[in-house]
Amino acid sequence: MHDIARLSRGPRRDVGVSFEFFPPKxxxxxxxxxxxxxxLAPLQPNFVSVTYGAGGSTRERTHATVARIxxxxxxxxxxxxxxxxxxxxxxxxxxxxxWDAGVRHIVALRGDPSGGLGSAYQAHPGGYxxxxxxxxxIRGIGDFEVSVSAYPERxxxxxxxEQDIDAxxxxxxxxxxxxITQFFFxxxxxxxxxxxxxxxxxxxxxxxxxxxxxxxxQTAGFAKKTGASVPQWLADRFEGLEDDPATRxxxxxxxxxxxxxxxxxxxxxxxxxxxxxxxxLVYATCHLLGVRAKAAAQA
Ligand code: FAD
Numbered sequence: 001m002h003d004i005a006r007l008s009r010g011p012r013r014d015v016g017v018s019f020e021f022f023p024p025k026x027x028x029x030x031x032x033x034x035x036x037x038x039x040l041a042p043l044q045p046n047f048v049s050v051t052y053g054a055g056g057s058t059r060e061r062t063h064a065t066v067a068r069i070x071x072x073x074x075x076x077x078x079x080x081x082x083x084x085x086x087x088x089x090x091x092x093x094x095x096x097x098x099w100d101a102g103v104r105h106i107v108a109l110r111g112d113p114s115g116g117l118g119s120a121y122q123a124h125p126g127g128y129x130x131x132x133x134x135x136x137x138i139r140g141i142g143d144f145e146v147s148v149s150a151y152p153e154r155x156x157x158x159x160x161x162e163q164d165i166d167a168x169x170x171x172x173x174x175x176x177x178x179x180i181t182q183f184f185f186x187x188x189x190x191x192x193x194x195x196x197x198x199x200x201x202x203x204x205x206x207x208x209x210x211x212x213x214x215x216x217x218q219t220a221g222f223a224k225k226t227g228a229s230v231p232q233w234l235a236d237r238f239e240g241l242e243d244d245p246a247t248r249x250x251x252x253x254x255x256x257x258x259x260x261x262x263x264x265x266x267x268x269x270x271x272x273x274x275x276x277x278x279x280x281l282v283y284a285t286c287h288l289l290g291v292r293a294k295a296a297a298q299a
Contacts, residue, residue, distance in 0.1 A: 012290030023061035039279035042293035082111025139175035150179035156227035
């Protein structure tokens, strides 16, 4: 049963948020991205991260976006980086370029197989074979903060939770200081996973990744590939709204708010939002969590 009174809670200074964006492909997308960043910046996120396209396809765009965040905002950026399709030397150069641009936080990932999700991963012959190797290399280049991925429903390539958690532990031993989870819709999955990793001796923050479902069909398709389950109740909520984007957005806002508030009620204080480069749903969810724009928070 949900406690409706919690919806009227006021500002909370102990809640931290971070926002994930993807690098824009066109001038219009660039404008939309910067509108989203400007809207969300007053919430003073712990950091904003910029993804790295499959196969390293966005290397320059990721770098340009992160560099612009450094130049034009006071927000701390985090650059995603993967091991895919690049030699160690090339990756080391990217890391050094980030350091020189003033970036001090990298989200280090293995990346998806070049043949697409579901095909076997093949490391670049001269590249880093695992995310663990990448984390170690980044830490060797500079005193970066390094975040890594975590999978409440385990990574689809992991044979078991034990193997999955061992992989997480290897990344931490190599120098990772925070894990951000794949998105999930059932909060119990997150808490069960958190139990498992804490029992395994993991002490770094495991920050839940939250996605506001703007397009149910697309999210469900993506979830299937990444091993995240989509509960029937979620499908039911979007049923029949295929041609009704306005109502879909209201439902999406309600779903994200419900999930985030439940996490908060159960003790979570740090949240990572997959923004899809759109601010409004995320802004509203943060507001419900008690996160206020700086000027309002000081009033
Ligand atoms: P890893 O932690 O490397 O694990 C992958 C598999 O390898 C697992 O089966 C694991 O058990 C195994 N493994 C890991 N380490 C070892 C080891 N030391 N020894 C043996 N086995 C090991 N993809 C992008 O292309 N660009 C992005 O910007 C991006 N951002 C992401 C952000 C978040 C928060 C998350 C959760 C995912 C992101 N991804 C991104 C997706 C990610 O690249 C894929 O899920 C990919 O398939 C796995 O990379 P990983 O670093 O998450 O997994």
